[in-house]
Amino acid sequence: MKVVKFGGSSLASGEQFEKVARIVTGDPERRVVVVSAPGKRFEDDIKTTDLLITLANTIIAGDAYTEAFEDVLERFTAIVTYLGLDEAVLSDIRTKLTERIETYKHDEDRLMDALKSSGENENAKVMAAYLTKLGTKASYVSPDEAGMLVTDEPGNARILPEAYDHLYRLREREEVLVIPGFFGYSKENNIVTFPRGGSDITGSIVAAGLQASLYENFTDVDSVYSVNPNLVENPHEMKEITYREMRELAYSGFGVFHDEALLPVVEKKVPVCIKNTNHPEAPGTMIVDNRVPDKMPVLGIASDKGFLSINLTKYLMNRQVGFGRRLLEILETEGISFEHTPSGIDNMSVILREHQVQNGKEERILSRIRQELDVVDVSIERNLALVMVVGEGMARTVGVASKATAALGDAGVNIKMINQGSSETSMMFGVDDRDANLAVKSLYHAFFPND
Structure with missing residues (x-):
C-alpha cells in the first residue's frame, strides 16, 4: 500500500486534477490520497488557503463578507466546471462553508481553523467525486472518520498516539480513500489545524498509521536539490537522502517538505519519495533511514x-x-x-x-x-x-x-x-x-x- 500526497500546485486547476487522477489510477498500490487546498495557478495568483484566511478575518472584523466568500467559491467552481462534475458538488461546498461560518462566527480561533481547513476538506470531496466519475471506486474520508485525533490547540495541532491505531483500520477498506490534509479533530470534536504546511504532516501521519510500503509526496519539482534553484543555475539533484539530513534541511528553509512532517514516518521507518506531478516518470528523491556513504561530505x-x-x-x-x-x-x-x-x-x-x-x-x-x-x-x-x-x-x-x-x-x-x-x-x-x-x-x- 502506498500513500500519496499532492500539494497545492498539483491541485490548482482542473488540468492539474487530470494529471493527479492519472497518477493515482496508474498504480493500484496507490490506495490512499492526501490532498492540499488548491494552490496558485499562476505567479500572481492567490492560494485558496489565503482566500479562506481573508474570509475569516473579514468575518471576525464584522465586515460584509459576500465578496470574500464568492472568491473562495470561484476557485472550486472553476475546477468542478472543468472536470464536468455534478452541480451538487458545488452546492455542497457552498453549504458546508456556510455551516462552518454560522457555527463558529462567535469564536475567532475556531472560525479561523474551521475555514482554513475547508480548502483541503472540500478539495478531497472534489477529488473523490472525480475519481468516481472516471470509474475508480473512491471515497472521501473525513479526518474525523479516519480517526485523526489531535490536541485541542487552535492552529497548532499535534497528533495523539491513539490516532495511529484508528488509522490502521483504514487498511480494511478496498476503495481508493481521499483524505484532506492540514487538520484533525480533537477529543472535544473541534476542528484543529496543524501548523502552516500541515498537509505534509497529515500525509506522513497517514503513511505511518497505515504502515505504508511507501509515502509519495508529489510537488512541482523533479527532485530535491542541494540548494535553492533560484540561487544557483543547474543545482545538484539529490537522489537519496536520510531522514536526518532532510529534517535539517527542511528546518532551515527547504520548502519542498515541512520540517515536522518527517517525524511520523521516521518512527515507522516508512520510506518517502519526493516526485513531480508534472513529470511523474522522473525517479524523484528517496528519503530513507540510511544511505550508502559517498565521497560528498556535504549534501x-x-x-x-x-x-x-x-x-x-x-x-x-x-x-x-x-x-x-x-x-x-x-x-x-x-x-x-x-x-x-x-x-x-x-x-x-x-x-x-x-x-x-x-x-x-x-x-x-x-x-x-x-x-x-x-x-x-x-x-x-x-x-x-x-x-x-x-x-x-x-x-x-x-x-x-x-x-x-x-x-x-x-x-x-x-x-x-x-x-x-x-x-x-x-x-x-x-x-x-x-x-x-x-x-x-x-x-x-x-x-x-x-x-
Whole structure:
C-alpha cells in the first residue's frame, strides 16, 4: 500500500486534477490520497488557503463578507466546471462553508481553523467525486472518520498516539480513500489545524498509521536539490537522502517538505519519495533511514530568516549551577521555544524566532533576565539568518569547517555565530539576513565546485 500526497500546485486547476487522477489510477498500490487546498495557478495568483484566511478575518472584523466568500467559491467552481462534475458538488461546498461560518462566527480561533481547513476538506470531496466519475471506486474520508485525533490547540495541532491505531483500520477498506490534509479533530470534536504546511504532516501521519510500503509526496519539482534553484543555475539533484539530513534541511528553509512532517514516518521507518506531478516518470528523491556513504561530505545547503539572538554576559557563568535552566525557564513561562543556545564561559546566546517575542514578551523577558539572573549585560540582535550546511559525510571528513569559513570569508560574509551538533550531520552559521543568499551561494560553490 502506498500513500500519496499532492500539494497545492498539483491541485490548482482542473488540468492539474487530470494529471493527479492519472497518477493515482496508474498504480493500484496507490490506495490512499492526501490532498492540499488548491494552490496558485499562476505567479500572481492567490492560494485558496489565503482566500479562506481573508474570509475569516473579514468575518471576525464584522465586515460584509459576500465578496470574500464568492472568491473562495470561484476557485472550486472553476475546477468542478472543468472536470464536468455534478452541480451538487458545488452546492455542497457552498453549504458546508456556510455551516462552518454560522457555527463558529462567535469564536475567532475556531472560525479561523474551521475555514482554513475547508480548502483541503472540500478539495478531497472534489477529488473523490472525480475519481468516481472516471470509474475508480473512491471515497472521501473525513479526518474525523479516519480517526485523526489531535490536541485541542487552535492552529497548532499535534497528533495523539491513539490516532495511529484508528488509522490502521483504514487498511480494511478496498476503495481508493481521499483524505484532506492540514487538520484533525480533537477529543472535544473541534476542528484543529496543524501548523502552516500541515498537509505534509497529515500525509506522513497517514503513511505511518497505515504502515505504508511507501509515502509519495508529489510537488512541482523533479527532485530535491542541494540548494535553492533560484540561487544557483543547474543545482545538484539529490537522489537519496536520510531522514536526518532532510529534517535539517527542511528546518532551515527547504520548502519542498515541512520540517515536522518527517517525524511520523521516521518512527515507522516508512520510506518517502519526493516526485513531480508534472513529470511523474522522473525517479524523484528517496528519503530513507540510511544511505550508502559517498565521497560528498556535504549534501545540501539552506538558509532561513526571521531569527533574533538574546545575548547575555555574566562573569564566571560557567561555574554557576543552574544558570542555563533558569534562563530557559524564563522563556518557558512566556511560552517560547528556543532554536539554539551557543555559549562560552562568560556569555550565552539564545536563538529564537522573531515572531515569538511580540505583544510585550520581549520587554518582559529582558526585564526578568536582568533581575533574576543578575547579568552584566543583555541585548537583542535582530535580523539574523541561519545558514545550514548538511551532510552525514561531514563526520568522516576533515576540514569541512575550515572550507566553509574560508568560503564565507572570501565572499565577505561576517559570521556572527557557529554551532554544530554532536552528530556532526549539520553545521550552522548565523549571519546578517541581508547576507543569507550570498552565504548560501558561496558555500554551495565551495562544496559543489563541479556544478
